[in-house]
Amino acid sequence: MEVKRLTCPEGQKQIKKSDGNGLYLLVKASGSKLWRLRYRYAGKHQELALGQYPTIPLLEARNLAAQARALLVQGINPTAERRSRKRETVAVERTFKIIALAWWEQQESSWSSDHAKKVKRWIEQELKSIGKLSVDAVDQGHITEVMLSIEKGGHPRKAPVILSVINRIFGYALAHRFTRNNPAQGLPLSDILKPMPKVEHRAEITRSKDLGQLIRDIDNSDLGSYCTAEALKLIPRLFLRPGEIRNLRWDYIDFDQKILVIPAEDMKRGREHLVPLADQVIEHLQAVQEITGYSSYVFPNERDSGKPLSKNVMTNLLRKLGYSADVMSAHGFRATASTILHEQGWKPEVIEAQLAHLTGTATSRAYNRSIYLSERTTMMQIWADYLEAVRDGADVVSIGAK
Structure with missing residues (x-):
């Protein structure tokens, strides 16, 4: 109830209300109430933001502060730990498969139903080996391995088409700043795969x-x-x-x-x-x-x-x-x-x-x-x-x- 009633006195920009052990509530003139944990690491004072009241109630703020102190006991800086987790989350969100499916969803309405299903199947099956990689981690070596796998599977004619799809996916990733390079661009497919056999024309009757x-x-x-x-x-x-x-x-x-x-x-x-x-x-x-x-x-x-x-x-x-x-x-x-x-x-x-x-x-x-x-x-x-x-x-x- 005390937290709920707290307000910033008129004429002040903000006040701090301590809960003990470094945890305090920052109450601003705008009415916002922010949880902060003040702690000492490597000889320096630092602060960790724990969220805003009432989204984070008092009990949860105390639990978050206790978890941060537990990291300090292990010699881990809670701020650095949070940044690391955030980077991992971003990396998961930017895997090649997730970016590829986002591109597919954008393009789906412009394709026939059969073509859309085929492209999605390529992303989920033919490109499975690079699907879990961060889009930034995919290089020409990975794409070369995909092309060779398609050739080994007995479908060499699919390779240039799928390479074109990869190229477009990276074009989408570049446009949305998910990556800074396109390893599919300029890949010398003719130097990677064996020469294609001559096309056999479809059977027909003309007499x-x-x-x-x-x-x-x-x-x-x-x-x-x-x-x-x-x-x-x-x-x-x-x-x-x-x-x-x-x-x-x-x-x-x-x-x-x-x-x-x-x-x-x-x-x-x-x-x-x-x-x-x-x-x-x-x-x-x-x-x-x-x-x-x-x-x-x-x-x-x-x-x-x-x-x-x-x-x-x-x-x-x-x-x-x-x-x-x-x-x-x-x-x-x-x-x-x-x-x-x-x-x-x-x-x-x-x-x-x-x-x-x-x-x-x-x-x-x-x-x-x-x-x-x-x-x-x-x-x-x-x-x-x-x-x-x-x-x-x-x-x-x-x-x-x-």
Whole structure:
């Protein structure tokens, strides 16, 4: 009660009220009451701040003072001990993993869900060996060990991508003054890892006769789940990547305008993509909507309609149909379309635009979201007609723009 009632007399800036054994309460004219412990160490008087009343009541202040005196008995300066603990706490807060996850949280909203999960998995698994280190303690040797570990694990192509992630994490750390250097910058990866093997292009079918048989097998198959089978029927006709097909939502489709608008967050390149829909594709999607319209996804997961179709199911169905990995893949339909359309005389820039590849300058890409849309609309309808014709055994000579 005495502590509670204490006030600084008018005209004075502060007063001290002793509790004994060096502990006292500093009462200021502003009304604040601060606990202090005065002690002697190495022949000099020093003071230790113990907190503010009433956050720290009298009993707790006495306990804190007793702990400080116990350190003095052991020859330890309580002020130095506090500073040491604070440095350790700061070091824990600035571990590479904590900084990396802070960067990840900042970037997450700009990525697709799958990419965000992948980057987080890299931070927690691939970079586990440096995760507990203070971000200031990580050097090029540590990063080199990470790169070699990735190579040893049989995934050398991931190394440059993960090195880029490390570089960005250190960029974040530098910007927030968590460190003063970036050991990932300028790391000579080509001198650390063995030369990369030549890229093996994805399997594809480009002969009309073989493509016709493939489309027949897909369209007439009764294997796989309904959504897997229907997604595989759609993928040759849209030029989309398997992940983009899996994540299609009904609100992306404008049946009246006959167009599919995929938002930037669901595209690999992070740009909104327009896909003109042929008449056959519209009919296909309308039939699917009667079955899966209960979900926001065109092809929902069998176990949870709030999630998209599982990964690799389309490729797995191709295998069941007898198409091995060296013959055809779900991603290979894009290469098939590109090869045939180029051979038939379509403008490369029109094909590339429909494949959502980066074309033109950054400025033109940013402002012309519907680039070559008229030509692409014609091309997508002719392509759908071509697939229908080769499926039905027609001897198709040309699907050129002329």
